[in-house]
Amino acid sequence: MKHLGIEVPVKNVPELDPGFLPLGKFRASFLKxxxxxxxxxxxxxxxxxxxxxxxxxxxxxxxxxxxxxxxxxxxxxxxxxxxxxxxxxxxxxxxxxxxxxxxxxxxxxxxxxxxxxxxxxxxxxxxCDQVPAEYSNPQAVGRHLAGCRIGFDAGGSDRKVSAVIDGQPVFSEEVVWFPKTTADPDYHYDGIVAALKSAAEHMPRVDAVGVSSAGIYIENRTMVASLFLKVPKEDFDAKVKDIYIRAIKDTFGDVPYVVANDGDVSALAGAMSLEENNILGIAMGTSEAVGFVDANGNITGWLNELAFAPVDVSPDAMEDEWSGDIGCGVKYFSQDGVIKLAPAAGIELDPALSPAEKLKVVQKAMEEDTPGAAALYRSIGVYLGHSLALYHHFYGFKHVLLLGRVMSGKGGDIILETCKNVLADEYPEIADKINPTLPDEKARRVGQSVAAASLPEIK
Incomplete structure (x- = not known):
């Protein structure tokens, strides 16, 4: 394939998206x-x-x-x-x-x-004549298990909360909610408080609260988050930037708390379950949520918002409605990516369905071995193999933990197998350095909730 006068050799292309042109391959060809x-x-x-x-x-x-x-x-x-x-x-x-x-x-x-x-x-x-020197300040986070803790996980389709005593979950609850389509910040606040109170009822006391939430958080404050997409700016500044801090303090008073990006908490959960470090966690659900735990087990302070980072240089790549750019991860590694490929797979989706409901239709087609469904998941696997090689160029990770609804069921197994085949075929020099895996039963059972609950240190 050719782009901007540069010949880009690609052996493995997605069968339902033959125009896909991996950024990593373009980069290598450009630099020759x-x-x-x-x-x-x-x-x-x-x-x-x-x-x-x-x-x-x-x-x-x-x-x-x-x-x-x-x-x-x-x-x-x-x-x-x-x-x-x-x-x-x-x-x-x-x-x-x-x-x-x-x-x-x-x-x-x-x-x-x-x-x-x-x-x-x-x-x-x-x-400038010379760019500034590299400087980073990674921080140790999480892995604190002692005491009575609450782990709250705020997703775009549902919110989860767990009561955790000395590292063991004693109660978990999952509630459907609609944060991305609700403009009233009090709706979000009330939902958070209700979840915290629900978990607290199952413990003798609350020693600490950890929050895992989609978005960007700096010093526990919400800087940007798609969960609050419809909230007007004045209400966002007044009621959302400190929404988790207020909810925790209003409910429990002065207890230790930490608010972290859900991708980082996913990576932390993987590190805790695998008992390893240098892990990239990728959760493919409402969006592409990514986190990274470095070789020392620390969080780096990077944004890790790979949903909006480019992976495809094809001029015909799908546009992300939010950023207005094309070829970004959200259209490849989320329910949007599944929905994008469904027509080419011959799977009809009712336009009236929500994105989560459309994903369920495709998952059902995969479980029933409907023609075209496997091709859809193989195509995502090809996307992933090329993109993990690109991600590795920046992160140098050893393990990749693949999470989220898109990775569930038979489709997730196909994505993983295809991804590994692409890495071995196209990137043999790093294939043995990358270990993509699905979470084991331990991680599935306690992962995110225990990891979120372990965020704060009790002093």
Missing amino acids: DAKKPLDLAVERAGGEVAVYKTFIHGTPDMAEADRYYVDRIIKSMLWYMGGFKVYISGDKDIYESMKATYCVGGKRAFDADFMSNVYEKPFEVVY
Whole structure:
């Protein structure tokens, strides 16, 4: 396949999406003849900096490809690592192009505005002779099991809560709710409080509360979260930024608490169940929720919002309605990805159904061996194999824990098998370094709730 004048060899393509062109393969092909050094860096909270050293062609005939490549790398860095300031060194034309791209009215205005809101700082793209040095401050989190704890997991379709005593869940409850379509923040607050009280009834006391929630959380505050998509900005600032803090304090007073991204808690759950570190957790459900526990068992402070990071460079890739960009993970590794492929698989979905209900229709077709259903899951497996190689380039993980409704049932087994085959065939140099797995029974039974409950330290 060819893109922007660059020949990109791909052996394994999704049978229901033959136009898929993996970003990792494009990157490797692009760099074969790129000789001009270019350094990039993104700065996030606390002065932490991520650095990426690469190359471009720097010639007029490859200018479009150079701009496209750098845009995809910067976009990836912002959603993997997070940042409000981009540094560029090595090419002023690239700098001018990216400055015009990542600004109000630019092609990546959404990304610039989003990062500005997350870090509560103006977004900037600057040129420098030398980018700042890499700096990170990983934090130990979780694995505290002593005492009477509550673990609350806020998802887009349901909320789960567990009462956990000395690491053992003694009560769990799952309640359907509709946070993403509700504008009243009191609906969300009342649902959180009801869940906390429900768990508290099954313990003699509450020593600590841990929260796992979709979205971006800095110092336990909600910076951005799709759960509160419909809440007006003034209500978000007034009632949502500290919603978990208020709910916990109003219900239990002054007890230790920690609020963390659900992807990070998934990765922590995997680390606890496997008794290993260096784990990437990917939950494929309402969206693509990702978390990472590094080789020392710490949380890195990266955003890990891979739902909005690019994986496909095909110009015909599906657009993400929220960001307005194409080829981003959410359309490949969530119920949206399943729904996208259903027509090509010959599976009819009633437009009146919710996305979660549409996923159930496809899952039922898979259980009944309906023609086309297996091809759908094999296609997602091909997406995943190529994308894990790309993710590994940035993270260097050893284990991948695959979670979420999309990975359940026979379809999940097909995704995993296909993914492993793609890694072995296309990426033999790293295939033995990546170990994608489904959670074992222990992780399925206690994973997320115990991991969430273990977040706060009791002093």
